[in-house]
Amino acid sequence: MNILIRLIISAIAVLVTDLLLPGVTISDMNTTNGLLTALLVAAVLGLLNALLKPILILLTLPVTLVTLGLFLLVINAVIVLIAARLVNGFTVDSFWWALGFSLLLSLVTSILSSFDKSGKRREE
16 A cells, blocks of 8 residues: 555656656646556656666766765666656656756655655554
């Protein structure tokens, strides 16, 4: 159930980020296909972050250490660009839009996750 809630929160964050950034588009936003595309983008980003991101971090560890962790932003942007290639209907115009998308997506996701009370009930 927790994974489903996080997926929905991520999909809402993808939709909000799509509205705020003109260089990132989800096609057919007026139909149900746009919502399904946002869910698919959230799922693909989750899978890429779980499977590919640790490998990329390990391969680029020297660069990440030299840049004091700022290279992780580049890795996040690359993952967004890979997701744009994998998901039909999700387009990112350039690397800089992908970087902005990843930053804004993490901000919106953290704000939306703060409204989730299910994690707080388990701790009590």
